Amino acid sequence: MHDTRLNRAVVRVAMVVEDGLRLVLLGLLRLRGKHHPTIVPFIGQGSPQRVRVHARVLFGRREADAPATGVPGAAAPTARSRRAILRASLARFLTVEVGGARVRVSVAGQVIGARADREGYLDVAVDLDEPLVPGWQDVELALPDGTAVVAKVVVVDPEARIGLVSDVDDTILETGIGRGMAFIRAALLTEVHNRSPLPGAAALYNAFCERPGEPVRPVFYVSTSPWNLHEMLLEFIALRKFPLGPLQLTDWGPSRAGLLRISATAHKTSLVRRMLAEHPLLRLVLIGDSGQLDPEIYAALAHENPDRIAAVYIRRTAHDAPSRTAQVDELAAEVTAAGVPMLAANDSVEIAAHAVALGLLDAAALPEVREGVRAAARERMVLLKG
CATH class of the missing domain: 1.20.5 (Single alpha-helices involved in coiled-coils or other helix-helix interfaces)
Structure with missing residues (x-):
């Protein structure tokens, strides 16, 4: 006490x-x-009747530093020195937030007022008078001085029955988050276009989200990475052709959640519960990695919501100790025996084959995922030779 x-x-x-x-x-x-104050938009999500809008109000951020919609394009990369890369990386964290800023939120002609929290974050749910059409919609965010941006919100199709929830670090993007200096080197000294995706992951995710004959399935990315990396991660997703979806990140710094940030367990558990509550007809496929606590977090959610979790997939990391491998395998067997399929896999092909057997993917997706893995291997060989 x-x-x-x-x-x-x-x-x-x-x-x-x-x-x-x-x-x-x-x-x-x-x-x-x-x-002057400006708004950095994040991707939001919701249903035709209710959308959740995310953004952050910062002071002194040049408009050129942030895309107007929060959705970056895949511009051609330009070579920069390591010093320039480091300077740009550090600039993402050297921000001054405008706590308590008033923001006008306009959705489909409906306008409400909202206020950012002490860290400048805006997280507001808008109940709509008229339902929105499923797909991507624009939301205007404006400050009292007239500064305005357009944010993107994905409206989940009410006919969709499967959604994908994915971790980011070492699940779609190789970061080495559990390996100190390797993570810092990747985060601060590596250009976005040189960051490596997990082989075949983009093909796997696209197969999950765009199954023929079905409405588009939503994807939600969850990570304990700081919100300061939102634009970089979106740029990576666009460059590597992953399906676009909202990223739910964390605020790093002292807050009611703790001295540094909210724990991974609290963050991911609350977000998955929110997705289940906001989209009651969706069953979720959860994908994470064995490097941190994803197996334990997802297993607990599967036990808690056995009828709403369609499957759990855990990517093994290359640095797992034998004891961790055995621990995750035992957990997967326990969750599967309780009624929710859970697999610890070495690569995207294993996940795809398992999902095909469950009826979550079409068999036609397997060759595309295999080719994605082979293409990644060829790209690595080119980099090693270069």
């Missing part, structure tokens, strides 16, 4: 210090007169 009170006190002090520093920085930037 004493430790809990002490931890809470430390977090409160850290929050006060952070808020004080932010006020000082805001004052300095206003004195310079060259900066």
Whole structure:
């Protein structure tokens, strides 16, 4: 009890210090007169009757630094020095947030007022008077001074019956998040177009989301990576041709959730529960990796919602210890015996073959996933030779 009170006190002090520093920085930037509040949009999601809109209000962010819709294009890469790469990477984190900013949200002619939280984040649900058409829709976000951006929201087709929830780090994108320096090197010193996707993952995800004869299946990306990496991750998704979907990331820094960030268990569990509640007709396929706690988190969700979780797939990482491999295999067997198929797989082909056997994918998807794995192997050989 004493430790809990002490931890809470430390977090409160850290929050006060952070808020004080932010006020000082805001004052300095206003004195310079060259900066102004702007909105960085994130991808939202929802149903025809209700959409959830996400964004962040920052001070001093140049418009050129962020796409107007939050959905980047796959521009041709240009060569940069390691110093330039590091400078651009650090700039993503050197932001000044506008806490409590008022934002006008306009959806299909319906307008509501909202307010950002102390970190500048906007997370608002809009109940619609008239239902939206399924697919991608525009939402206008505007500040009192007239600064406005257009955010994208994916409206899930009510006829869809399967949705995909995927981790990001070491599930679609090789990051080495559990290996200290390897993760820092990848995050700060590697260009987006040089980041490696998991072989065959894009083909696998596209097969899940675009099954012939069915409505488009939604994909939701969940990660404990900071929101500062939202644009970089979206650019990676676009460049590597993964299906586009909302990314649910975390705020790093002192907050009511803790000193650094919310835990992976709390973050991912609450988001999957939200997806299940907001889309009651969807059954979810959960994909993660064995490097962190995805197996345990997804297994608990499968036990909690056996009728709503269609399958659980865990990618083995190359650095798993034998004890971790045995632990994940035992967990997969337990969850499968309880009625929810769970597989620990070495590659995308294993996942695809298992999903075909369950009727979640068409057999025609298997050759495409195999080719995706072979193409990734060829690309790595070229890089090694170069």
